[in-house]
Amino acid sequence: MSRARASGDVTLLSIVGARPNFMKVAPIARVLAQRPAWRHLIVHTGQHYDANMSKVFFSELGIPEPDVHLGVGSGTHAQQTARVMMALEEVIEKARPDMVIVVGDVNSTLAGALVAVKLRIPVAHVEAGLRSFDREMPEEINRVVTDSVADLLLTPSRDGDENLLREGVDPQRIHFVGNVMIDSLLHFLPRARETRAWARFGLQHGGYCLVTLHRPSNVDEERRLRDFLVLLERIGKRLPVLFPIHPRTRKMLQEFGLAEDPPGVHLVEPVGYLEFIGLEEGARLVLTDSGGIQEESTILKVPCLTLRANTERPVTVTEGCNRVVGQDPQTIWAAVEEILGQKKRPSRVPEKWDGRAAERIVRVIEEFLETRRSGA
Ligand code: UD1
Ligand code: UDP
16 A cells, blocks of 8 residues: 555545455446546455455456455454454554445445444445345344444445335435446446356256355255255256355355265356356346345346345345245245246346446545535
């Protein structure tokens, strides 16, 4: 961080750490790069560190190399959050940015927001207001706490605004900017299509089921994970199943002695962003517990079954082609059969999921900083 800071310049500091953060920060970094008087620092906490969970996204999405790597790695929630906080405090104290940007709902998001707010640096939370109303989910705690301390609450959908207003948040802090993850999706979709990633796995476009699972509630319990593999094997008899495995899930499969591919199911390492979007676009259906994949499938108009009891992204159900089907294998199987037996259902594009969320985010930040500087 040696670059000199001219007076009047703005310094923003974005925090990334885990896979779903990278596609949210990439469009913001692109917009900020067009403002030569603005300095944009990127801090990588190191929450995710495997090359296919981190590095690949920087090269594919054109994100500038992080200015600082905290290298915190894995641990319990308290360990990971505390390590990010301790390392980040020094970095933020030194850089004294005008604003810290945190995205999403991972531990790095929460830690970043807490450190900044205690150093009296304003915080912008991108993807604010989402609620699953399920405190068993670690992300729900991260969302509630981050939103309660952030100065700017940048929401992806109107339900986010409603949730925050219901919690008594000052409406002036809330800004409905749309979904920045969709900025990345729309920007990179042509390149993603060109990968023809399905061909690399010997699959036909429109002829396979794509699966991702990584929520502790789905993969940390042996019985449930075993049941899911049996279900995938059953689906695999109808159409090929491709399952890029998250490292948490890989670890649990190994721990439970389940690492063998069931017949008809292809377990592979996580794939890069372009290939993954290519795979999503080419799938007959998607089974997932990921937040971001529910959103992407809505825009790609690929039927999505969410294997969870709830979703913090209800517009993907009301507007898109997502269905929340829970964790019972029989119910999921029935939903799979229904999808395979019907034509794709129509779905709408949610409001402001238009590829321009990052521009709106930067505009809101600019107005916020101008108001502060003018002392209004
Ligand atoms: C984290 C987020 C979750 C998000 C997910 C996206 C929290 C609380 N959870 O979950 O919201 O949906 O990322 O992918 O922040 N591991 C590796 N290599 C890596 C990263 C992780 O092997 O590069 C393994 C480690 O064994 C680690 C485990 O995965 O203990 C879990 O990683 P962690 O970052 O704690 O949580 P995720 O399950 O990845
Ligand atoms: N993704 C990817 N490769 C994969 C699986 C997912 O690039 O093998 C992308 C996916 O397209 C989406 C993001 O990762 O953009 C979602 O991240 P993840 O499911 O890890 O986290 P969540 O959204 O559930 O927090």
